[in-house]
Amino acid sequence: MSSFNLLIAQKAQLAHIYPALIASSVINGSDPVQPVAVVIKEVELLDKAVPESSIGVQLEGDDVVYGPEAVLKKLISAYPQHLRGSQGSLEDEWIAFTLTRLSGGTKDFKSTSAALEELNNHLTLRTFLVGYTLTIADISVWGALNGNGQAISAIKRNHLPNLVRWFKYIGSIERVSTVVESFKAEMTTKKKAKSKEG
Amino acid sequence: TNTIVSHLSTLIPAFKEDQYTDLEKAEIAQWLTLTASSPIIEDTLRLLNDELKLRTTILGEKPSIADVVMYARLKDDVAGWTDDQRTGETGYRNIVRWVDFIQNSPVFGLNLPEGEKVKIDPSKVLVYLKPEEAVK
Numbered sequence: 177m178s179s180f181n182l183l184i185a186q187k188a189q190l191a192h193i194y195p196a197l198i199a200s201s202v203i204n205g206s207d208p209v210q211p212v213a214v215v216i217k218e219v220e221l222l223d224k225a226v227p228e229s230s231i232g233v234q235l236e237g238d239d240v241v242y243g244p245e246a247v248l249k250k251l252i253s254a255y256p257q258h259l260r261g262s263q264g265s266l267e268d269e270w271i272a273f274t275l276t277r278l279s280g281g282t283k284d285f286k287s288t289s290a291a292l293e294e295l296n297n298h299l300t301l302r303t304f305l306v307g308y309t310l311t312i313a314d315i316s317v318w319g320a321l322n323g324n325g326q327a328i329s330a331i332k333r334n335h336l337p338n339l340v341r342w343f344k345y346i347g348s349i350e351r352v353s354t355v356v357e358s359f360k361a362e363m364t365t366k367k368k369a370k371s372k373e374g
Numbered sequence: 375t376n377t378i379v380s381h382l383s384t385l386i387p388a389f390k391e392d393q394y395t396d397l398e399k400a401e402i403a404q405w406l407t408l409t410a411s412s413p414i415i416e417d418t419l420r421l422l423n424d425e426l427k428l429r430t431t432i433l434g435e436k437p438s439i440a441d442v443v444m445y446a447r448l449k450d451d452v453a454g455w456t457d458d459q460r461t462g463e464t465g466y467r468n469i470v471r472w473v474d475f476i477q478n479s480p481v482f483g484l485n486l487p488e489g490e491k492v493k494i495d496p497s498k499v500l501v502y503l504k505p506e507e508a509v510k
Contacts, residue, residue: 296505297502300467300502300503301470301497301498302496303430303474303479308479309480335505335507337428340428341428341430344434344435348435
């Protein structure tokens, strides 16, 4: 029995859901109980009255909490030992960076590339965004970048070497990349099933 | 000394031989040979710095005995570098970053006391390099 349900609307923007999806995978990978169950719903919004409800999390017996930021905060407060390093306030700054600069739904190429350049500079002498281990900071930023087409094509151009190196390294951590791959695969299967029905 | 190094590496479970491809073993051997001279020549440092531009560890993402042995061989050099040699326009910035990773990452389990680490401040970068043109 899972203690948490992570609810995802199938139509949600990937940059909004990958951070929480990866965080759940990291939690499940370090906890034998595997406390987070991922549930994908074939809807645009989980609650039509709540605009940010493309993603939600529900603790057993509790109300659902909606929105990318609230979901991350909920997961962190329940499992700090799996998601936090020793510098929580710096990690929070990168969560804010993710929400405002990378997944805010902006299609403005200039602002995305400014954010990528900032990341590239920050990673000059760093292997992780904060400290020397994987934290929610890396998980959030890596997840949002992975769900952002502009960012992916910029990374593929290889002109921001520190960002490219970090992106590859974080992606090499099994619990990070496999969950994204299997999510993509599941989506493809669902789409195929749908087109057969139609 | 590389014979001793390869022998020792077989005794450390984290670096068990069978997890590396032949290509990776060859890369490890090559770097151990290149950095065996003391002092390490500038060409080697330049080569290593270029190599580490897109690599977190010597092999890329995978840790190996080369990271640990080369850290031991390079740390005193790096400790003596000026800010300009570290992060100036042509500084060995990637080597500095890699050294800081090896000495602090739990992956390698070196557990060095603070006093034995090379003093590196990751927020102190003299020159941020401009984005490179796309590589074809």
